[in-house]
Amino acid sequence: xxxxxxxxxxxxxxxxxxxxxxxxxxxxxxxxxxxxxxxxxxxxxxxxxxxxxxxxxxxxxxxxxxxxxxxxxxxxxxxxxxxxxxxxxxxxxxxxxxxxxxxxxxxxxxxxxxxxxxxxxxxxxxx
Amino acid sequence: xxxxxxxxxxxxxxxxxxxxxxxxxxxxxxxxxxxxxxxxxxxxxxxxxxxxxxxxxxxxxxxxxxxxxxxxxxxxxxxxxxxxxxxxxxxxxxxxxxxxxxxxxxxxxxxxxxxxxxxxxxxxxxxxxxxxxxxxxxxxxxxxxxxxxxxxxxxxxxxxxxxxxxxxxxxxxxxxxxxxxxxxxxxxxxxxxxxxxxxxxxxxxxxxxxxxxxxxxxxxxxxxxxxxxxxxxxxxxxxxxxxxxxxxxxxxxxxxxxxxxxxxxxxxxxxxxxxxxxxxxxxxxxxxxxxxxxxxxxxxxxxxxxxxxxxxxxxxxxxxxxxxxxxxxxxxxxxxxxxxxxxxxxxxxxxxxxxxxxxxxxxxxxxxxxxxxxxxxxxxxxxxxxxxxxxxxxxxxxxxxxxxxxxxx
Numbered sequence: 001x002x003x004x005x006x007x008x009x010x011x012x013x014x015x016x017x018x019x020x021x022x023x024x025x026x027x028x029x030x031x032x033x034x035x036x037x038x039x040x041x042x043x044x045x046x047x048x049x050x051x052x053x054x055x056x057x058x059x060x061x062x063x064x065x066x067x068x069x070x071x072x073x074x075x076x077x078x079x080x081x082x083x084x085x086x087x088x089x090x091x092x093x094x095x096x097x098x099x100x101x102x103x104x105x106x107x108x109x110x111x112x113x114x115x116x117x118x119x120x121x122x123x124x125x126x127x
Numbered sequence: 128x129x130x131x132x133x134x135x136x137x138x139x140x141x142x143x144x145x146x147x148x149x150x151x152x153x154x155x156x157x158x159x160x161x162x163x164x165x166x167x168x169x170x171x172x173x174x175x176x177x178x179x180x181x182x183x184x185x186x187x188x189x190x191x192x193x194x195x196x197x198x199x200x201x202x203x204x205x206x207x208x209x210x211x212x213x214x215x216x217x218x219x220x221x222x223x224x225x226x227x228x229x230x231x232x233x234x235x236x237x238x239x240x241x242x243x244x245x246x247x248x249x250x251x252x253x254x255x256x257x258x259x260x261x262x263x264x265x266x267x268x269x270x271x272x273x274x275x276x277x278x279x280x281x282x283x284x285x286x287x288x289x290x291x292x293x294x295x296x297x298x299x300x301x302x303x304x305x306x307x308x309x310x311x312x313x314x315x316x317x318x319x320x321x322x323x324x325x326x327x328x329x330x331x332x333x334x335x336x337x338x339x340x341x342x343x344x345x346x347x348x349x350x351x352x353x354x355x356x357x358x359x360x361x362x363x364x365x366x367x368x369x370x371x372x373x374x375x376x377x378x379x380x381x382x383x384x385x386x387x388x389x390x391x392x393x394x395x396x397x398x399x400x401x402x403x404x405x406x407x408x409x410x411x412x413x414x415x416x417x418x419x420x421x422x423x424x425x426x427x428x429x430x431x432x433x434x435x436x437x438x439x440x441x442x443x444x445x446x447x448x449x450x451x452x453x454x455x456x457x458x459x460x461x462x463x464x465x466x467x468x469x470x471x472x473x474x475x476x477x478x479x480x481x482x483x484x485x486x487x488x489x490x491x492x493x494x495x496x497x498x499x500x501x502x503x504x505x506x507x508x509x510x511x512x513x514x515x516x517x518x519x520x521x522x523x524x525x526x527x528x529x530x531x532x533x534x535x536x
Binding site: 016058079081 | 171174185186192193194203204430432434442443444446449450451462463464468475502504505
C-alpha cells in the first residue's frame with residue numbers, strides 16, 4: 001500500500017498585484033509533456049500568449065495560458081499551513097480515491113478561484 | 128550593484144565578502160565571509176504606498192493589492208528563505224512602513240539569521256518607529272530621495288515629501304541606524320545629483336545608491352526620460368569624480384551604482400584613464416568576481432501576493448508563487464527554460480552583447496530593458512553606453528589584459 005499524500009491549501013485568492021495574471025505552459029517538442037513555467041501579467045489570453053512568446057519563443061513549440069485566478073491548486077504544502085487564512089470551498093472535504101492504491105487522501109482546495117475563496121470586490125477586480 | 132567607493136577609493140564595506148569575495152581584505156565586519164551563493168531577496172511586503180512616484184517599478188498606490196501575504200505567511204516565507212541560505216532580505220513595497228507588523232517581521236528575519244534591511248520613502252519614519260525597527264534587528268534603512276525639494280516632490284507626487292524624507296533619515300541616524308540614500312537617475316533629476324549628496328552628507332548620510340531607470344511598472348511608462356547613453360556616461364563619470372573628491376577631503380562616503388552593468392566596463396575605462404592601468408586591472412578582477420548583472424541569480428523578488436520574480440523590477444513574469452512551493456524549490460528549478468537560459472546567458476546573448484569584450488563583468492546588462500526594447504530577453508541592453516572601441520576591447524581592456532584586443536577576447 002502506498003501512503004497517501006495529504007494536500008492542504010490556504011493559498012486561495014487573487015494571484016496578481018495589478019491586473020490579471022496567466023499561468024503559462026510550454027512544450028518544446030510534439031512528444032513532450034506540457035511544462036508549467038510560471039505566470040505572466042497580461043489583460044487577455046492573447047496578450048498573455050504574446051508576453052509568454054517573448055520569453056519562451058526560442059524554446060517552446062506550444063504555449064498554453066490559463067487565468068491564474070481560475071486555477072484550482074491542490075498542494076501537499078502551503079505557506080504557513082493552517083495559519084495562512086485561505087478559505088476552503090464547500091466541496092473541500094470531498095474525498096478522492098485512486099484505483100491503484102488504497103486509502104483516502106485528505107484534500108482541500110487551496111487554490112480556489114478568487115470568487116470562490118474570497119468573494120469581494122478586490123478579488124474580483126484583480127481578474 | 129557596483130561599489131564605486133570600493134573600486135576607486137578602496138573603501139571597505141560590510142558587503143565586500145558578499146559582493147566581491149573580498150572579505151579577507153576588509154576591516155569591516157562582513158555580512159558573509161563567502162562569495163554570494165544565494166540571492167538577496169527583495170520582499171514587496173505590500174503594494175500600498177502613501178506616495179505615488181512616477182518611476183515606481185511596483186506600480187504602488189494607496190489601494191494596495193488583495194490577498195497580500197499575512198503576518199504568518201510572511202514569517203513562513205522568512206523561514207523558507209533562511210533554510211535556503213538567503214543572506215539578506217530587503218523589506219520593500221509599496222511602502223513597507225504602512226504594514227503594522229513590520230517590526231515583528233524584521234525581528235523574525237533577524238532571529239532566523241537573514242539580515243533584515245529596509246527600502247522606504249522615509250516619510251513615515253519617526254524616531255520611535257526607527258528605534259523600534261532597530262531594536263527588532265534592522266541593519267540598514269535605504270531612503271528614497273530623487274532630487275532637491277522641488278524636483279523630488281514633483282517626482283514623488285507629494286508636496287513636502289523631501290522634507291519628510293530628510294526628517295525620516297535624521298530619525299534613523301538619531302537612533303544609530305545605518306541609513307543611506309536611494310536615488311533613481313533620469314532626465315528629470317540628473318542635475319540635482321551632486322546637490323543632494325552635498326546636502327545629505329551634511330545631514331550625516333554616508334551611503335548613496337544610484338539607480339539607473341529600469342523599465343518595470345511605472346518605470347516603463349517614463350522610459351522616454353531615461354538618460355541618453357551620452358548623458359549616462361557623463362553622470363557616472365561625475366559620480367566617480369564626486370566620490371574621489373569626497374575621499375580626498377577625508378569624507379569616506381560609500382557610493383554605489385545599480386541597474387546598468389555597462390557601469391562595470393565604464394569604471395575600468397575611467398580608472399585606466401584617471402588612475403592608471405594597475406588600478407584598472409585591480410578593478411576588473413573585482414568585477415569579474417562580482418559576476419555582472421544579477422538577474423535570476425544573485426537577486427530575487429517576492430511580490431505582495433507571493434509571486435517570485437527574477438529581479439524586483441521584472442514584475443511581469445514569475446517562475447512561481449511561494450504559496451505553492453518553497454522559494455528554494457522555485458529558484459532551484461532549472462527545468463524552467465528562462466531561468467536556466469539566464470544563468471547560461473553567455474550562450475544566448477545576441478547582437479553587440481554577444482561579442483562584447485566586457486561580457487564577463489557585465490553579462491549583457493539589463494535583460495528587462497532588452498525585453499522591453501526588443502521583445503527578446505537575450506537581445507542587447509538598449510542602455511549600454513560603452514563606445515564601440517571599448518566594447519571591442521581596443522581601449523582600456525587591451526592594456527588591462529596586457530596585450531592586444533585579440534588577446535582580450
